[in-house]
Amino acid sequence: MRLGELQLRRGLLLLAAAAALSAVLGGLARLGLGTDWGDARAVDHGPLFVLGVFGTVIALERAVALGASWGRAAPLLGAMTALALLLGFRELGPPLAGASAVALVAVNAAIVRRQAVAFTWLMLLGSGLLLVGNVAWLVGVPVHLVVCGWMGFFVLTILAERLELSRLAPKPRWATSTLWLTSIALTAAVGLSLAQAPLGPRLLGVCFAALALWEVRFDIARRLLSVDGLPRYAAVGVLAGAGWLGVSGALLAAGGLAAAGPHYDAVLHGVFIGFVLSMVFVHAPIILPAVARLELPFSSTMYVALGVLHVGLSVRLFGDFLPHAALRRVGGLSTAVALLALGLAALWSRRRVSERRPTA
Amino acid sequence: MKPAYQELSAAASDPLARGLLGAQDMSSILDATGLAGEVRRALGSVIDPEVGIDIVSLGLVYAIDVRGGEVSVQMTMTTPACPLGEHLVLDAKRCIQELPGVQWVDIELVWEPPWDPTRMSAEARARFGWAP
Numbered sequence: 001m002r003l004g005e006l007q008l009r010r011g012l013l014l015l016a017a018a019a020a021l022s023a024v025l026g027g028l029a030r031l032g033l034g035t036d037w038g039d040a041r042a043v044d045h046g047p048l049f050v051l052g053v054f055g056t057v058i059a060l061e062r063a064v065a066l067g068a069s070w071g072r073a074a075p076l077l078g079a080m081t082a083l084a085l086l087l088g089f090r091e092l093g094p095p096l097a098g099a100s101a102v103a104l105v106a107v108n109a110a111i112v113r114r115q116a117v118a119f120t121w122l123m124l125l126g127s128g129l130l131l132v133g134n135v136a137w138l139v140g141v142p143v144h145l146v147v148c149g150w151m152g153f154f155v156l157t158i159l160a161e162r163l164e165l166s167r168l169a170p171k172p173r174w175a176t177s178t179l180w181l182t183s184i185a186l187t188a189a190v191g192l193s194l195a196q197a198p199l200g201p202r203l204l205g206v207c208f209a210a211l212a213l214w215e216v217r218f219d220i221a222r223r224l225l226s227v228d229g230l231p232r233y234a235a236v237g238v239l240a241g242a243g244w245l246g247v248s249g250a251l252l253a254a255g256g257l258a259a260a261g262p263h264y265d266a267v268l269h270g271v272f273i274g275f276v277l278s279m280v281f282v283h284a285p286i287i288l289p290a291v292a293r294l295e296l297p298f299s300s301t302m303y304v305a306l307g308v309l310h311v312g313l314s315v316r317l318f319g320d321f322l323p324h325a326a327l328r329r330v331g332g333l334s335t336a337v338a339l340l341a342l343g344l345a346a347l348w349s350r351r352r353v354s355e356r357r358p359t360a
Numbered sequence: 361m362k363p364a365y366q367e368l369s370a371a372a373s374d375p376l377a378r379g380l381l382g383a384q385d386m387s388s389i390l391d392a393t394g395l396a397g398e399v400r401r402a403l404g405s406v407i408d409p410e411v412g413i414d415i416v417s418l419g420l421v422y423a424i425d426v427r428g429g430e431v432s433v434q435m436t437m438t439t440p441a442c443p444l445g446e447h448l449v450l451d452a453k454r455c456i457q458e459l460p461g462v463q464w465v466d467i468e469l470v471w472e473p474p475w476d477p478t479r480m481s482a483e484a485r486a487r488f489g490w491a492p
Contacts, residue, residue: 065443111441115474120441164439165410168477169488223488224411231412286409290447 008072009292012060012079019052019082024336031332032325044085044093046143046268050150051097052082054276055130057287058157059100062107062123064291071110074103094138101131118176119164122183126156129190136194144259148193148204151271152186155245158279159183159211162219162238175218182210198256205252208271212246215239230285230298233306237282240310244274247317262320265328273335274313281306281342285349299349305341308334395461396426399433402455406448413487415448419479422470429463431456440471 026045028034034042056078063071077100084092108124133149163179186207192200216222219242221235248270251263258264281302288294312334319328403424404416415421415435423434433452437445449467456465477490486492 061443064446065441067445114440114471117439119439123441164441167438168411168480170477170490220411220488227412229412230409234410287443289409290444293447 006293009060009064010294012056012075013288013292013294015079015082016053016056019048019056019086020339022086023048023053024339027332028336031329033329033333044090046147047093047097047137048082048085049272050147050154051078051093051100051134052085054154054272054280055097055100055104056082057280058154059104059107060291061287062104062111066107066110066114068110071103071107074100074107077103094134097134098131098138101127101134105131118180119160122156122160122163122180125183125187126153126160129153129156129187132190132194141194142259144257144264145193145196147268148190148201148257151208151268152190152204154271154276155208155211156183156186158241158276159215162215162221165220166218169218169220169223171218175214179211179214182207182214186211193257201252201257202254204257205249205254208249209246209253210249212242212249215242215245233298233302234282234286236303237278237306240306241275241278244270244278244310244313247274262323262328266317266320269313269316273309277335278306278309281309281338284342284346295350295353296346297349297353299345299352301345301348302342305338305345308341309338312338394426395431395459396424398459399424399426399431399456399462402459403433403452405455406451408444408448410444413480413484415452417481417484419475419477419481419484420448429461431462431465433465433467434470435467436470436475438475445469 023045026042026048029042030045056075059074059078063074077096081093081096081100084090084096104127105124108120108127112120112124114120129149130153133146133153136149137143137146159179163176166175186204189200189203189207193204194200216239219238221238224231224235225239226232227235248267251267251270255263257267285296285298285302288296312331314331315327315334316331319325319331400416400421403421404414406415407413408415408418408420411418418438420437421433421435423432425432433456435449435452437448449469453465453467456462456467477485477488480488480490482492
């Protein structure tokens with residue numbers, strides 16, 4: 001890999017980290033724990049995290065997987081979306097996010113041409129949902145419905161990766177068929193949701209719950225719980241994430257999706273923190289070295305961050321349903337603490353790597 | 361009743377597709393003797409971080425060719441859509457370069473024949489629950 005390419009990837013990750021910090025401050029502001037910067041970014045909290053952080057990182061991972069230089073357009077446009085929101089050019093966010101999604105669809109389509117199998121098609125479908133969601137955002141569909149497209153993108157993208165890994169273990173034929181049928185139903189649910197049909201979010205919830213069950217049953221994570229070190233850590237995060245996907249699914253199926261309020265808060269954060277962020281936490285030691293040559297050996301201290309993430313989310317949801325504003329605030333703050341803990345664990349891990357390296 | 365487990369991919373059961381590079385019995389390719397054997401053992405220390413199993417046991421190493429101090433390896437990934445390819449190739453190269461007698465290393469990522477679970481070692485297959 002040329003040095004310029006490496007610097008570009010690291011720059012994109014740094015920008016995603018800045019977007020994450022800003023999104024966290026915006027989220028804390030929405031919980032009444034405001035700072036000047038956070039207050040100004042409160043309204044961008046969702047798009048910053050979803051598109052600026054997760055979207056950029058996933059697009060970068062896919063571009064690296066493709067290995068073609070044009071594929072960089074996807075994460076670059078994702079990073080530009082983040083930059084636009086960070087600098088207050090909110091009106092540029094939706095068109096840039098739309099362009100990033102187009103590029104990601106193109107990357108995934110190229111990967112399908114390379115290997116046309118179930119999980120690559122699923123990943124392409126997921127990126128299609130991101131594109132649909134971003135176009136909906138651009139044309140003014142209410143954000144609480146746009147997030148259905150965003151949630152659909154992340155769920156299908158992650159399930160596609162897990163489907164790929166699941167090939168390592170035997171599973172019955174109907175397992176892949178079931179996943180596909182559920183994903184098609186999920187796609188329909190996103191469409192219905194964006195069209196403001198009340199059935200949409202409820203069907204989406206049923207699909208999330210079904211996919212969570214699929215993960216618990218067929219993901220190789222169950223078999224990796226017995227393997228010391230990083231595989232076990234990743235397995236714990238994956239299975240815990242599946243649990244939260246099931247919780248959000250059940251909440252959606254039972255109650256639909258309100259435009260705001262405790263139910264909306266619980267559904268969204270169950271998916272984006274419990275499912276997506278948990279995956280990010282446990283895959284950071286795998287993806288950072290692969291994508292940006294940033295060695296991050298697994299350290300058992302990372303369990304602290306993962307634990308704070310999941311316990312804190314539980315507290316948040318208790319706060320949503322009791323309701324109890326202070327619990328909700330503590331739960332929300334704990335996500336920021338978990339991110340900080342992960343950062344500290346990463347620094348600790350890298351320090352151990354430096355100490356082990358022989359000096360000249 | 362025995363469950364109807366998923367058939368292995370067509371490439372796995374097609375003898376032409378398996379070929380010299382895809383034989384389940386890798387002993388003709390990955391000989392334990394000499395530098396080739398040392399290379400194979402070195403590659404056994406390269407771990408796929410997602411599953412905690414080395415790339416030889418996973419069946420990702422298709423061929424090792426040693427001519428004097430020059431080592432050529434053909435390897436694959438479980439999917440051409442994997443972002444870990446670059447990283448594992450670098451790790452593999454680093455391991456081989458540390459071996460005495462190695463002067464030059466080339467590692468090529470190939471995608472034919474496609475990887476499938478039959479290429480894993482018996483131990484790896486047992487870990488993931490495949491019947492012996």
